Amino acid sequence: MRSTEISVRKYQFCSKIIFLLTLVSMEGHSITKVVLLACGSFNPITNMHMRMFELARDHLEDTAEQNIDDVDTIKYAKKRRIEENHHDLQLMLLCGADVLESFGIPNMWKQEDIAEIVGRHGLVCISRSNSDPHKFIHQSDLLWKYRKNIHIVREWVTNDISATHVRRSLRRGQSVRYLLPDSVIHYIKEHGLYSSESEQKNADVVLAPLQRYTGASSS
Amino acid sequence: MAARRVPLVLLACGSFNPITNQHMRLFELARDHMHSTGQYQVVGGIVSPVSDSYGKQGLVLAKHRVAMAELALQSSNWVTVDEWESQQPDWMETVVTMRYHYGRILKEYERSVGMHNNSNLSPQLKLLCGADFLDTFKIPGLWRDDHVEELVGHFGLVCVSRGELQPERAVHESDLLSHRRHNIFHVREWVKNETSATEVRRALRRGLSVKYLLPDSVIEYIHRHNLYTEDSEMRNKSAVLRPLVKQAQEPVKSLDD
Numbered sequence: 001m002r003s004t005e006i007s008v009r010k011y012q013f014c015s016k017i018i019f020l021l022t023l024v025s026m027e028g029h030s031i032t033k034v035v036l037l038a039c040g041s042f043n044p045i046t047n048m049h050m051r052m053f054e055l056a057r058d059h060l061e062d063t064a065e066q067n068i069d070d071v072d073t074i075k076y077a078k079k080r081r082i083e084e085n086h087h088d089l090q091l092m093l094l095c096g097a098d099v100l101e102s103f104g105i106p107n108m109w110k111q112e113d114i115a116e117i118v119g120r121h122g123l124v125c126i127s128r129s130n131s132d133p134h135k136f137i138h139q140s141d142l143l144w145k146y147r148k149n150i151h152i153v154r155e156w157v158t159n160d161i162s163a164t165h166v167r168r169s170l171r172r173g174q175s176v177r178y179l180l181p182d183s184v185i186h187y188i189k190e191h192g193l194y195s196s197e198s199e200q201k202n203a204d205v206v207l208a209p210l211q212r213y214t215g216a217s218s219s
Numbered sequence: 220m221a222a223r224r225v226p227l228v229l230l231a232c233g234s235f236n237p238i239t240n241q242h243m244r245l246f247e248l249a250r251d252h253m254h255s256t257g258q259y260q261v262v263g264g265i266v267s268p269v270s271d272s273y274g275k276q277g278l279v280l281a282k283h284r285v286a287m288a289e290l291a292l293q294s295s296n297w298v299t300v301d302e303w304e305s306q307q308p309d310w311m312e313t314v315v316t317m318r319y320h321y322g323r324i325l326k327e328y329e330r331s332v333g334m335h336n337n338s339n340l341s342p343q344l345k346l347l348c349g350a351d352f353l354d355t356f357k358i359p360g361l362w363r364d365d366h367v368e369e370l371v372g373h374f375g376l377v378c379v380s381r382g383e384l385q386p387e388r389a390v391h392e393s394d395l396l397s398h399r400r401h402n403i404f405h406v407r408e409w410v411k412n413e414t415s416a417t418e419v420r421r422a423l424r425r426g427l428s429v430k431y432l433l434p435d436s437v438i439e440y441i442h443r444h445n446l447y448t449e450d451s452e453m454r455n456k457s458a459v460l461r462p463l464v465k466q467a468q469e470p471v472k473s474l475d476d
Binding site: 047048050051054055057058156157158159160161162165174175177178179182 | 240241243244247248250251294409410411412413414415418427428430431432
């Protein structure tokens with residue numbers, strides 16, 4: 001399950017859903033707002049994806065030891081526009097350890113993009129027991145430079161509901177109840193998504209980032 | 220020609236303190252598996268929360284555990300909650316609970332099927348459990364040998380493995396279980412999911428989120444009744460589990476005899 005192939009397939013840009021979670025905190029007299037952004041295939045979204053937001057929020061709250069005055073739900077955040085006059089607004093990329101490790105795949109990422117993401121913004125990485133993100137950061141000069149902006153959240157209780165597994169179960173007519181919301185399961189059934197045919201889509205296509213960056217320097 | 224299938228009901232006993240998505244997954248996985256054997260048609264599932272007299276540390280009142288299970292299973296069209304076990308004055312052995320439910324199921328079945336078709340296969344009731352359950356058979360004084368024999372030999376187990384546990388090994392290491400291995404069905408949970416009620420309670424005590432680990436309605440109930448605090452976890456802390464007391468008092472067939 002931990003092969004490069006799995007990580008690479010995650011970056012199929014077939015659909016990208018942006019989730020915003022707003023955290024309002026008081027630090028002295030200034031308000032620091034953190035918004036977590038998760039990019040990915042969400043093919044389909046599962047309870048595990050949504051757990052990531054919960055874990056990240058708990059971690060950031062805990063680390064900063066700040067009180068949460070008002071927390072927007074995803075529903076409200078989607079409708080809100082982030083105002084320009086909010087200074088101290090921080091946008092951080094929320095991801096799993098596999099995304100962090102994908103920084104090391106040649107031609108997957110532009111180095112300057114990685115620098116901008118971790119340097120200017122920040123990363124919240126949910127890690128499982130079988131990955132060692134600290135070691136990975138240690139082994140990368142670029143990541144090491146911005147280590148203060150990389151927050152590692154340990155997922156003590158493994159909840160490994162991968163979208164791949166969900167698609168596999170659906171193909172085989174097996175139940176995926178309680179792995180993703182009932183409403184999503186209903187949608188999938190209603191539209192007949194996830195069959196053997198759908199899994200073959202893009203089978204011989206090269207991932208967009210790899211097409212774009214091949215030939216560029218990867219160091 | 221379609222082979223006739225045995226109508227099967229799955230019973231899960233346990234604390235359900237609280238019920239989680241993982242508990243409900245057990246039913247889904249077990250149903251898929253038993254169907255795929257070609258021999259069974261799963262016709263129902265029962266969640267039977269243990270009574271308060273079980274004496275396990277951190278156990279909140281049965282009425283709450285039953286209420287939460289009901290909320291969780293509202294959207295299920297085949298699994299229900301039964302509070303018979305939780306309402307008995309003393310802790311009930313699993314086998315006794317099974318006998319009670321089997322009697323009900325059989326009566327219900329005979330009533331609906333009638334006497335005109337006696338070639339129908341009789342319904343069966345099997346105990347649905349996780350892999351760690353098999354290990355409890357090894358705990359001295361927790362199980363009566365004759366009960367284990369009836370549970371595994373007469374009724375049967377559907378055991379869903381979780382995480383790193385190896386249920387096949389537990390069966391192999393026990394002569395009693397090994398002898399009845401044909402009646403122990405192993406279901407593999409490929410999704411590594413270590414969510415447990417213990418972890419959920421831990422998170423709740425610490426004010427951490429448990430969203431997406433259990434249904435929203437159950438989380439709401441927990442907060443409304445302020446269940447699962449440091450105090451609730453201390454309940455029964457020094458108590459001995461009821462089965463150990465009860466069975467020590469009865470003449471039990473033991474290997475030491």
